[in-house]
Each structure stands twice: as structure tokens, then as C-alpha cells.
Amino acid sequence: MTAGAAQTRIFGIRHHGPGSARSLRLALERFRPDAILIEGPADADPLVGYVAAADMSPPVALLAYQPDEPARAAFWPYAGFSPEWQALRYAAEHGVEVGFCDLPAAITLAVTDEPGDRTDPLGLLAAAGGYDDAERWWDAIVESSSDADIFDAVHEAMAALRESAVEAGDATGESEESERDPITIDTHTLRREAHMRQVMRKTLKDGAQRLAVVCGAWHTPALSGKLGPAVADTRLLKGLPKVKTTLTWVPWTHSRLASGSGYGAGITSPGWYQHLFTETEQPIVRWLTKVAGTLRQHDLPVSSAHIIESVRLADTLATLRGRPLPGLSEVTEATRAVLCDGDETMLALVSRELVVGEALGSVPDGTPTVPLEADLRAQIRTLRLKLEALERTVDLDLRTERDMAKSRLLHRLRLLGIAWGRRTASEVRGTGTFRETWKLQWQPELAVAVVEASRWGTTLRTAAEAKILDQVNQPDAAVQEVAAALDAALLADLSDAIDGLIVRLESVAALDHDVTHLLAALPDLLRTLRYGDVRSTDTAALARVTDGLLVRVCAGLPSAVTGLDADAAADLRTRLDAVHLALAARNDEWANESWLAALRALADRDDVNGGLVGRAVRLLCDAEIIDAAESAQRLSAALSVGRTAGDKAAWIDGFLGGRGLLLVHDRNLLGLINSWLCGLEEPDFVAILPLLRRTFGEFESGVRQSIAQAVRHGATTAARASAATDYDTERGVIALRAAIEILRGTA
Known part of the structure; x- marks a missing residue:
């Protein structure tokens, strides 16, 4: 089209379409524009220069956010096969002036209540062409070939659709007269197109002679032809709200381009589109070879013959359907029938790893960013970490300086709500406190989390310290929360926050008289005291606070265990276990003696829930304060006449508590429990059966089998009988000497 001596070409594209991208490159080479406008936020023009940087690698996205409210953000993603990205690359390679022409992000973020485009023009065209899937139609008609003239056909199709379209305010009357709802152009779309025309006018006025406009195909009829006066567009754009925004480039991923991720302009097969764009020679053969390689990596037998047959099947399906080349539907059916033998699980694997695929882009270090992100990038580079889209497991040995620094970085990020790493159980056997295992996976939205966290400070360390101190200084902060924060601060090496956290812990603990709260806080504090050895952290100040809490717990435990129902007793029992393990x-020595004395007092009481008494006895037995004979005596007393069946079952549950191996080795205890069970009346047995089933169900299967075998063969009686038998010491000495000589090899 012409505007005076200038020429303007409108290229209607499908966002993230490889065929559109190749066709656009051909069309731009033929048209040779001196200015290019691209559908995108107009206030992102200052960022265009970063496209030419050597370390700018798609997929990437433009990120716009409000500095005072970073959670309000918007992304404009681009892959290597996106036509918009190819237009940016063409401009960079040929020195052509390029910019964006859509509504500025300042308006987009302010007008959050505007509905999106409710019309799917590709869906309408696909239905007219006999397709039930718009993406499959576009894939077959456009993406399977490269043709610079395709844009005229796309424009003609969109113009035909928009002739029958109505604006949002006029849709009601039309829908009453039509059998189906009309094609509607909403107000937000009209404003966007008005802004695009305004930018086009300005670009032509500034001297552009050959203007290329790259936009979504649906907008081409609104931008083509003579632009005319700007009065109507100015009126439509007048008074739109704006907010202060900041824009930058951030890495993106293929999975976030997929429509399944919730991205409005998403595609179902970014991995397939990337393949089509990069593999121009024999794309089907190369794709099915790649599928075979993936299946082989999962130990599936796939031969060259499978690949050949799958290629033939895909070509045959395309011929039968009248398509010039096999598309994703034909390739998928060939994969299912030949390579996967009809196994939908394997097909889902191919779809996840290849059809969607995964790739994480990168942006130059000089890209505008908040200071916190700059610090994060610098630390990642120093520690030789890598942002990856696929989840990766990292084992850290805290005895090495580099791994210790990685641990501190990941803990600081977690405190700031930047969930790059997730702590998990180590798969390495024999690990101790010197080892940590993390699952690392970078998600694009974490870029927003970094911006949100930047309000706490300019470096990860100062930001984490400021945030954690702010959290514990809230009026409703509980002692357990402060203790957990102190534990996290030591893990993250936030030394400047430690003193403030300890002071806050002392003040909160002094006002909290609930022993259960103090019990809940103790395990974190006791674990924290160990970090003085592993992390070279001074925990002397913390020991005073911890010992003070332990004294208060031991003093208050007698009253805390009185009058508890079954649920409250079970909860308190869990806390007792945690404190006992942490103290061990x-x-x-002083802390252990104080704690065991408190447990001894609890074990001697008969007015407390049986589960708590039984657990106290068991913990004392494990600590060798109570021997096996006394344990059996206490169990016998707990099962004596005068106690209810439920209280007896609770005592046994507390005493055993998932540790059934004790009954395998101590047949005397097993005999006492077996005799009690056999003597129960049917109503009592039915009443306590759920609790007993839970108790014994926690045992490992091998332990349960050993117990059952011992009871079945009367081993409990034999054990009691053998206990009364005198040993022949002299014969035993002879046997021991013979065994020693054999072991020494002197026999």
C-alpha cells in the first residue's frame, strides 16, 4: 500500500509460528524495509539494542512491572521461531530502525480489567477448512512451507472475517438476529489497533520510506490501506490510565510458551516448532530419528527399521489427507503406531520431552535489572552454577568452601521467596550434617520474585537479613516461628541478624507460658547449636537461650501432660520425640540429665494418658536409664486389672510407637502383650482394635512376620522357660576358647 511516496507492508503472522518466521524473513529480504514496527509494548523500544548481543539467546521475554508493586507484571515472550524475534534479528543484522507499536506496558498494566480478544479467527478458518483444531490447520497450511507471498492470502482471509465482525458495543442486537454469535471486536483490541496506527503515522512522518509492520494476522485489515486522519484514533486513546513501569529482558522457557501453561497466545508444540524452524532439510526424518533416540534413552528397543516405517506411515497419512507434508498430527500417529507400539504412556513421554520440549534462554549481563538480580547473577557466575529449565539434583558437601557458599546462596533465596532450589532427602548413604541435597529448577516467573524481593535490599544477604528481622518483629510472632527463623538465618549465614533474632527469641519466650509452644521451638534451637561445628558459626549466645527454654520445659512438663485427651496426647508425644532426638x-551432659529426669517423673505417674507414660518409659529404656526387666515390670503393671482396655492399648502404642523390633528381641515383653491380648473379652478387643492395628501396622513387614512366627510357635513360652535354666559356665568357656582358636587360624 502507498502513503505518498512511502510504501507500507503489513505482515500478518501467527505468534510463535516457524513457517511464519521463515516466510517473514523471505518477505523482508524481498521488501528491504528501512523501518520495522513490531506488535509489542511501545515503551520497550530502548531494549531493542540488546537483541544483537552475543549472549542474548531465545527463548526470552520482555518483562514489564510496577516498581512499587512488582507482583503486577506482564510478559511478552519470544522464541527463536517467533516471527517477531526474526524481525528483530533482521533489523539488527541489516541496521534497520526497529521499534514496537502496541499499547505501552504503562497502559497495559493499568487497564487490568479489560477483557482479552474473545475471537479466535484461526479457529473459524480451521472450521471452514474442515479442521477441528486451529493449530493443526495453521500447521498444515502455513507452517509446513515457506512462502513470502503467503501474507497476501492471510490478509485476504482476515479481511473477509472482519467484514462480518461487529464492535463490542454493537454485538447484542446482531446476536438476536443471527443463529450464532457474531465475530466480536472488543474495545481493548480497537484501542491497540488505534495505537498501532498512531505509531505508524509517526514513523512515516519521521521519514520512513519503506515501512514493514509485523503484527498478529487478525489486526492486518485494521492497519492496511490509507491511514487517514488521526482524530478518531486520538479520541479512542484519550484518557487511558497509566502507571509507572520498568521494562527489561528475562530468560523464558519453551514450556512457558505452551498453551497448557496458561499463556494466552500459547502453542501446544513449541519443541516441534523449534525443530521445524531449525531443521529445514528432511525435517520429518530428523524428527522421528530424534524420537527414536529419546525412546532408546529410556531403554526401549527402537531400530532403524522402526524409523523407516514411521516415516513411510507419516508420508502416507499426509498423502491420504491431501496435505503437502506430514504435520504434527501425522507424525504423532506414526510415532504412536510404530515407535511406541500403541503405548500411550510412551507417547506422553515423547510429547513432554520433545513436542513441548524444554529450553531456557539467556540475556546479557548488561540488561537493565534491579541491584538484587545483579548480585544474584554475579554469585551464580562466581559459584559456577547454571540456570536450567529442567530439574537437576545437586549434592553439596558443606566441608568445602564452594559448596558451603552454594548452600548459603540457596538458603538466602528461599528466605526471600525465590524458589530456585528445594531441599530434599539425600540419596547418598551415610550422610550427616555436612551434606545437603537440593533440587534446582529455574522458572521464568522467578524473575518477578527477584524484583519483589528487591525491596528488602540491594544484595541477597542484606535483603534476607532485613526480611527475616521484619517477620519476627511482627506482634503475633510465636516462639516456634522465631526459633525457625533463627535456624534459617544460621543456615543462610546471616550473621548481622543473629543478635536481633536471639534478643527477639528471649522476649517472645519470656512471655509465652505454653509448654507445648516451647517444646515445639526446642528442636530447631537444638539443631542450630550443631552448626558451630559444621558451618563455623558462633552459637554461644544461643546456648543460653536454649538452656533457659529447656529448664522451663522440664519444670512445666508435669502440668502440661495433665488432663489431655487422646489427640492432644498424641501431638505432645510427637513433640517429646523431637526434643529427645535433638538433645541426643x-x-x-547437663541437658540430657535434666531432660531424662523430667521423663522419669512422667513415667512414674498413673494419672496421665497411657500413651505419654508408655513413650516416656520407652525413651528412658533407649537411654539405658531403665533396663529390660524394669520395662517388663512397668508393662505388666500397665496391663494389670484396674485400667481400661483403651488406656492399656494407648500405653502399648506409646511404648512401641513404630519400633516393633523390640518385641522380636525381647520375648518376655512379647509374651506379656500376647497374654494380655488373648485374655481380652470380645467387646474390649473390638474397642481397642483400631488403635492396635495402627500400632502394629507401623512396623515393617519383616518385623510383623517375625512377631507372628514367634507367637505361632510358642516362642514366648520357650523364652520364659529358657530364662529359668542355669548355664554351664565351664562348658561355655571351652566353647569360647575353641572359637577363638578357629578365628585366629591356629586350630
Whole structure:
């Protein structure tokens, strides 16, 4: 089209279409524009220069956010096969002026209540062509070939659709007279197109002679032809709200381009489109070879003959359907029938790893960003970490300086709500406190999380310290929350926050008289005391607070265990276990003696829930304060006449508590429990059966089998009988000497 001496060409494309991208490159080479406008936020023009950087690698996205409210953000993603990205690359390679022409992000973020485009023009054209899937239609008609003249046909099709379209305000009357709802152009779309025309006018006025406009195919009729006066467009755009925004480039992923991720302009097969764009020679053969390689990696037997037959089947299906080349539907059916033998699970694997695929782009270090992100990038580079879209497991040995630094970085990010890493159980056997295992996976939306966290500070360390202190200084902060925050601060090496956290812990603990709260806080504090050895952290100040809490817990435990129902007793029992385990790991003589004395007092009471008493006895037995004979005596007393069946079952549950191996080795205890069970009346047995089933169900299968075998063969009686038998010491000494001589090899 012409405007005076200038020429303007409108190229209607499908966002993220490889065929559109190749056709656009051919069309631009033929048209040779001196200015290019691209559908995208107009206030992102200052970022165009970064496209030519050597370390700018798609997929990437333009990110716009409000500095004072970073959660309000918007993304404009581009893959290597996106026509818009190819237009940007063409401009960079040929020195052509390029910019964006859509509504600025400042308006887009302000007008959040505007509905999106409700019309799917490709769906209408696909239905007219006999397709039930718009993407399959576009794939077959456009993406399977490269033709610079395709844009005229696309424009003609869209113009025909828009002739019958109505604007949003006029849709009601039309729908009453039509059998189906009309094609509607909403107000937001009209405003976007008005802004595009305004930018086109300005570009032509600035001297452009050959203007190329790259936009979604649906907009081409609104931008083609003579632009005319700007009065109507100015009126439509007048008074639109704006907010202060900041824009930058961020890495993106193929999975976030997929429509399944919730992206409005998403595609179902970014991995397939990337393949079509990069593999121009024999794309079907190369694709099915890649599929075969993926299946082989999962130990599936796929031969060259399978690949040949799948290619033939895909070509045959395309011929039968009258298509010039096999598309994704034909390739998928060939994959299912030949390579996967009809197995939908394997087909889903191919779809996930190849059809959608995964790739994470990168942006130059000089890209505009908040100081916090700059610090994150610098630390990632120093520690030789890598942002990856696929989940990766990392084992850290905290005895090495580099792994310790990685651990601190990941803990600081977690405190700031930047979930790049997730702690998980280590798969390495024999690990201790010197080892950590993390699952790392970078998601594009974490870029927004970094911006949100930047309000706390300019570096990861200062930001994490400021945030954690702010959290614990809230009026409703509980002692357990402060203790957990202190534990996290030591893991993240936030030394400047430690003193403030300890002071806050002392003040909160002094006002909290609930022993259950203090019990809940103790395990974190006791674990924290171990980090002085592993992390070279000074925890002397924390020991005073922890010991003070332990004294208060031991003093308040007698009243805390009184009058508890079954649920409250079970909860308190879990807390007792956690404190006991943490104290054992600390291995402090005074603390252990104080705690065991409190447990001894609990074990001697008969007015407390049986589950708590039984657990106290078991913990004392494990600590070798109570021997096997006393344990059996206490169990016998707990099962004596005068107690209810439910209380007896609770005592056994507390005493055993998932540790059935004790009954395998101590047949005396097993005999006592077996005799009690055999003597129960039917109503009592039915009443306590759920609790007993839970108790014994927690045992490992091998332990249960050993217990059942011992009871079945009367081993409990034999054990009691053998216990009364005198041993022949002299014969035993002879046997021991013979065994020693054999082991020494002197026999």
C-alpha cells in the first residue's frame, strides 16, 4: 500500500509460528524495509539494542512491572521461531530502525480489567477448512512451507472475517438476529489497533520510506490501506490510565510458551516448532530419528527399521489427507503406531520431552535489572552454577568452601521467596550434617520474585537479613516461628541478624507460658547449636537461650501432660520425640540429665494418658536409664486389672510407637502383650482394635512376620522357660576358647 511516496507492508503472522518466521524473513529480504514496527509494548523500544548481543539467546521475554508493586507484571515472550524475534534479528543484522507499536506496558498494566480478544479467527478458518483444531490447520497450511507471498492470502482471509465482525458495543442486537454469535471486536483490541496506527503515522512522518509492520494476522485489515486522519484514533486513546513501569529482558522457557501453561497466545508444540524452524532439510526424518533416540534413552528397543516405517506411515497419512507434508498430527500417529507400539504412556513421554520440549534462554549481563538480580547473577557466575529449565539434583558437601557458599546462596533465596532450589532427602548413604541435597529448577516467573524481593535490599544477604528481622518483629510472632527463623538465618549465614533474632527469641519466650509452644521451638534451637561445628558459626549466645527454654520445659512438663485427651496426647508425644532426638544429637551432659529426669517423673505417674507414660518409659529404656526387666515390670503393671482396655492399648502404642523390633528381641515383653491380648473379652478387643492395628501396622513387614512366627510357635513360652535354666559356665568357656582358636587360624 502507498502513503505518498512511502510504501507500507503489513505482515500478518501467527505468534510463535516457524513457517511464519521463515516466510517473514523471505518477505523482508524481498521488501528491504528501512523501518520495522513490531506488535509489542511501545515503551520497550530502548531494549531493542540488546537483541544483537552475543549472549542474548531465545527463548526470552520482555518483562514489564510496577516498581512499587512488582507482583503486577506482564510478559511478552519470544522464541527463536517467533516471527517477531526474526524481525528483530533482521533489523539488527541489516541496521534497520526497529521499534514496537502496541499499547505501552504503562497502559497495559493499568487497564487490568479489560477483557482479552474473545475471537479466535484461526479457529473459524480451521472450521471452514474442515479442521477441528486451529493449530493443526495453521500447521498444515502455513507452517509446513515457506512462502513470502503467503501474507497476501492471510490478509485476504482476515479481511473477509472482519467484514462480518461487529464492535463490542454493537454485538447484542446482531446476536438476536443471527443463529450464532457474531465475530466480536472488543474495545481493548480497537484501542491497540488505534495505537498501532498512531505509531505508524509517526514513523512515516519521521521519514520512513519503506515501512514493514509485523503484527498478529487478525489486526492486518485494521492497519492496511490509507491511514487517514488521526482524530478518531486520538479520541479512542484519550484518557487511558497509566502507571509507572520498568521494562527489561528475562530468560523464558519453551514450556512457558505452551498453551497448557496458561499463556494466552500459547502453542501446544513449541519443541516441534523449534525443530521445524531449525531443521529445514528432511525435517520429518530428523524428527522421528530424534524420537527414536529419546525412546532408546529410556531403554526401549527402537531400530532403524522402526524409523523407516514411521516415516513411510507419516508420508502416507499426509498423502491420504491431501496435505503437502506430514504435520504434527501425522507424525504423532506414526510415532504412536510404530515407535511406541500403541503405548500411550510412551507417547506422553515423547510429547513432554520433545513436542513441548524444554529450553531456557539467556540475556546479557548488561540488561537493565534491579541491584538484587545483579548480585544474584554475579554469585551464580562466581559459584559456577547454571540456570536450567529442567530439574537437576545437586549434592553439596558443606566441608568445602564452594559448596558451603552454594548452600548459603540457596538458603538466602528461599528466605526471600525465590524458589530456585528445594531441599530434599539425600540419596547418598551415610550422610550427616555436612551434606545437603537440593533440587534446582529455574522458572521464568522467578524473575518477578527477584524484583519483589528487591525491596528488602540491594544484595541477597542484606535483603534476607532485613526480611527475616521484619517477620519476627511482627506482634503475633510465636516462639516456634522465631526459633525457625533463627535456624534459617544460621543456615543462610546471616550473621548481622543473629543478635536481633536471639534478643527477639528471649522476649517472645519470656512471655509465652505454653509448654507445648516451647517444646515445639526446642528442636530447631537444638539443631542450630550443631552448626558451630559444621558451618563455623558462633552459637554461644544461643546456648543460653536454649538452656533457659529447656529448664522451663522440664519444670512445666508435669502440668502440661495433665488432663489431655487422646489427640492432644498424641501431638505432645510427637513433640517429646523431637526434643529427645535433638538433645541426643547435641550430646550435652547437663541437658540430657535434666531432660531424662523430667521423663522419669512422667513415667512414674498413673494419672496421665497411657500413651505419654508408655513413650516416656520407652525413651528412658533407649537411654539405658531403665533396663529390660524394669520395662517388663512397668508393662505388666500397665496391663494389670484396674485400667481400661483403651488406656492399656494407648500405653502399648506409646511404648512401641513404630519400633516393633523390640518385641522380636525381647520375648518376655512379647509374651506379656500376647497374654494380655488373648485374655481380652470380645467387646474390649473390638474397642481397642483400631488403635492396635495402627500400632502394629507401623512396623515393617519383616518385623510383623517375625512377631507372628514367634507367637505361632510358642516362642514366648520357650523364652520364659529358657530364662529359668542355669548355664554351664565351664562348658561355655571351652566353647569360647575353641572359637577363638578357629578365628585366629591356629586350630
